[in-house]
Amino acid sequence: MMLEQLLQETARQHRHLCPRQVLGVRMGLMAGKTFQASFPQSDKRYVIICETDGCFTDGLSMVTNCTVGHRTLRIEDYGKIAATVIDTETERALRFSPGKSIRKLAQEYAPPGSTKWQGYLLGYQQMSEEELFVVQPVKLMTSIRSIVSMPGRKAMCVQCGEEIMNDRHIMNNGYSYCKPCFSGGYYEPIAIAGEALAPMQLSM
Ligand SMILES: [Zn+2]
Ligand SMILES: [Zn+2]
Known part of the structure; x- marks a missing residue:
């Protein structure tokens, strides 16, 4: 063109x-x-x-x-x-x-x-x-x-339980973490009135 x-x-x-x-x-x-x-x-x-x-x-x-x-x-x-x-x-x-x-x-x-x-x-x-x-x-x-990483590769974050694609997880002591759980991300959960924040599955 x-x-x-x-x-x-x-x-x-x-x-x-x-x-x-x-x-x-x-x-x-x-x-x-x-x-x-x-x-x-x-x-x-x-x-x-x-x-x-x-x-x-x-x-x-x-x-x-x-x-x-x-x-x-x-x-x-x-x-x-x-x-x-x-x-x-x-x-x-x-x-x-x-x-x-x-x-x-x-x-x-x-x-x-x-x-x-x-x-x-x-x-x-x-x-x-x-x-x-x-x-x-x-x-x-x-x-x-x-x-480019490894498209299709999947892991589960031991802390938040969310799935992490494309080899973006971080391994620490044999556990996989997502970046926000491991070293902070762009957001932080805030409490919704009347509901407790989801408990962390495993403290680091
Ligand atoms: Zn413009
Ligand atoms: Zn996580």
């Missing part, structure tokens, strides 16, 4: 077209060329670790077909328009991020009288990939094998 069609498609999904979607689409296209990958992929060869959620991520996901559902898109939320694309066959990993002056450069592509936002929207469509993005080879701190 050409850039214009891709942008129409992402705009349709989003009910709007915005500069960040354009960046996501263009980053996906550049990654496809750099890796000589046939995006949108129909298998799970490429995995993307994206450093934000939102419009940018949707554009990137649409072009590459790396999705949360396929387990080929992971969010490491640093609040940045940046992403690392990993070839799981060769373990080559490249991080794509915007060039430092793309905001300024984009304005040069906009007709006089445009707002800055319009400048970004138009500029990001017309700038060259080299103007838009910096490509940095990187080494993953967690291997791609353990990121």
Whole structure:
């Protein structure tokens, strides 16, 4: 698909077209060329670790077909328009991020009288990939094998009794734990009026 069609498609999904979607689409296209990958992929060869959620991520996901559902898109939320694309066959990993002056450069592509936002929207469509993005080879701190892990592998947390998939459990003294029980998670149960909190099955 050409850039214009891709942008129409992402705009349709989003009910709007915005500069960040354009960046996501263009980053996906550049990654496809750099890796000589046939995006949108129909298998799970490429995995993307994206450093934000939102419009940018949707554009990137649409072009590459790396999705949360396929387990080929992971969010490491640093609040940045940046992403690392990993070839799981060769373990080559490249991080794509915007060039430092793309905001300024984009304005040069906009007709006089445009707002800055319009400048970004138009500029990001017309700038060259080299103007838009910096490509940095990187080494993953967690291997791609353990990121992808073992789909289908299951364990039971001895503390909360919930099932843990994809080899995400933690073994301690021969017992398996989920991450929140072992070292804290993003939530803590609160009592519902009139009900006691579920007792812990085993104290650590
Ligand atoms: Zn948007
Ligand atoms: Zn647990």
